[in-house]
Amino acid sequence: MPTPSKRLGGIVPAGKSGWEVHFAAMTRKQAGEPIIMLSVGDHDFDTPAETVEACVTAVRSGHHHYTQLAGLPRLREAMAKISTRCTGVQTSASEIIAAPGGQLALYAAVQGTLDKGDHAVVVAPYYATYPGTFRAAEADFTVVEAQATDGFQPRAAAIEAALKPNTKAILINTPNNPTGAVYSRECLEAIAKLCVSRDLWLLSDEVYWTLGGGHHVSPRALPGMAERTLVINSMSKSHGMTGWRIGWLTGPESMISLLISLNLVTTYGLTDFVSRAAIEALENDYGVERIAGIYNGRRKTFLDAIRGLNDITVRGSEGGMYVMLDVSAIEPDDEKFAWDFLDAEKVGVMPGSSFGDAAAGHIRISLCQPDDVLLEAAARLRRFASSYRSKAA
Template sequence: MPQPSRRVSGIIPSGKDGWELHFAAWQRRQAGEEILMLSAGDHDFDSPGETVEACIRHLREGRHHYTPLPGFPRLRAAMAEVSTRCTGVRTAPDEVIATPGGQLALFAALQGVLDPGDHGIVVAPYYATYPGTFRAAGARFTEVEARAEDGFQPDLDAIAAAIEPTTRVILINSPNNPTGAVYSRESLEGLAELCRRHDLWLVSDEVYWSLTGEAQHLSPRALPGMAERTLVVNSMSKSHGMTGWRIGWLTGPAEQIRLLVSLNLVTTYGLADFVSRAAIEALEGGFGLDQIATTYAARRQAFLDAISPYPEIVVRGSKGGIYAMLDITAATPDCEAFAWKLLEAEKIAVMPGASFGDAARGHIRVSLCQPEDLLADAARRIGALVRDWASR
């Protein structure tokens, strides 16, 4: 066949991507082996019944047609109301564009602020798609590691040092996947100051905004001078229990959002009609929002309580989101080897921290997408394996 474009062939470089253990565990589970999957961040429960019933009703009513490119007006209004709650800034419907999932919102954000050859900064550890999304825009990027010993808070001095003449954007994620860190006001104010000083965009991935436990979520959009230069990525996947529905949105300055409608024209051509209408009801009714937040707060606490008798393990970050990040260097600095040993010895699948950047080496990421009793049991088994390994 003719040569593919460099753009698509360069999105994901060849070689290991860090997810080999997850896929191996999943295949073994599919073959009938009893493996506890704590590697992926997908809910173990179904979408709220009210959302499902709304979707079925709209499907039966013939809602099968094209939708407006930026989303139904009522959908954008509902998303704007949730954005107001998420970011603390009064948001108008024309400051929101609906997208098929948070990933497309991220894609739109970076496509909207980067030209080929431009440069961006990614605070790591990061969600796995960030590098590829930069590459899809034809842009360069620098990873700036947040240190584990700092609770994975952004290193402001290192970020400042990474800024180049062609830097256009800083990308952050709080509450963070994979670490569960919730960025402090001090960290966010420092990032905001850098963006204002260097006239940068800030793309803030806040899909876990409702899952902060006892921590307080602060959106950088709420800080002085930042509403005009912040693009907030959001999604119904985690907050409303709708991972497979593919409903997300991007919040930002109205003029930037208006320009991104053209991107929808040549990519998604809008959302599914019946899914959009169900999403409207879920947003307006808050279906699942509080229950899911309560569920994960309880799960996080159950896991942390069960791991606390093992001083060999240091918990890093783990304040929000749906993950816990454990420092297992008392056993071995090779987190990949530890994760494989855990799978073989205890039939528990977790993600090696190194899958998400160098700052998370020596850690494992534990998904909290299982009931409390299973998480508590997993914590004890992980603790016992670390203790046994460390005592050798």
């Protein structure tokens, strides 16, 4: 057969990614073992019933046809209102392009700002798809690690040191996956000044903005940033719609109008009835307050349950759906810790090194389980940590 393009093989290079612990835990759970899965960030509850009913109504009403490339006008209006709330900048529908999920919005942002051979800076720890998204654009990138000792707040000086003459963009994520860190205003102001002085795009992944404990700051609202910031957003986390695949990109109107051409040759618009359900969910905030409350409560429950646990330190963990724990004082090899924890206590977690070198020595705990399950996992972690130390002594 003819050979495939080299581009495909370069998106995700072969090799270990750290996800082996998760896949093993899932396989064992499916085989009947009582594994507690704390390794993946997907809600343990269904999409709000009001959103589901809106979708059913749209299907039965005959909304089965093509939609506008940038999204239905009413959908873009609804997304603009949410973006105004998210970023603190008055946003119009012309500054919005709808996309099938936050990942496609990120893909559009990267394709829209970088040509082949251009350079970007990616702040880590990062969501797993970031490197592959830049490789798909055949762009070069440098990873800058936000340090655990700084609470995973990135330093502008470290970002500046990574810039090259052909750097075009910086990618950040707040509230952060995997660390749960919510970047401070001071941190974002320093990055914004760098973007303005070097005339750079800032790609800001804000899909967890409703889960930030009320402390989210969007860099789009900072001086000089509205014209150079592309905000990636999604309904997956905020509205409990992970499988619906609907998100959007906010940016300058001139960039958004250009990106409509990308939708022409990729998505050709969104699904009609899903779009109409999303409109209802956005206009009525279906599930938003409840979901935010669930994760804020779970975060407090879990952190209270492990408070005072010797040799384990909480890093970041102010928002999002995750808690990041520094276990290096017990076992510097976070992947070994995760495997041993799975084998001894039947709890699946993610090794921090899966998300970048700065998270090495950590484990990521997903809060996508009910309080009683999180409390049981915390008890097992206490037992395991104590046993691990005694064996090492």
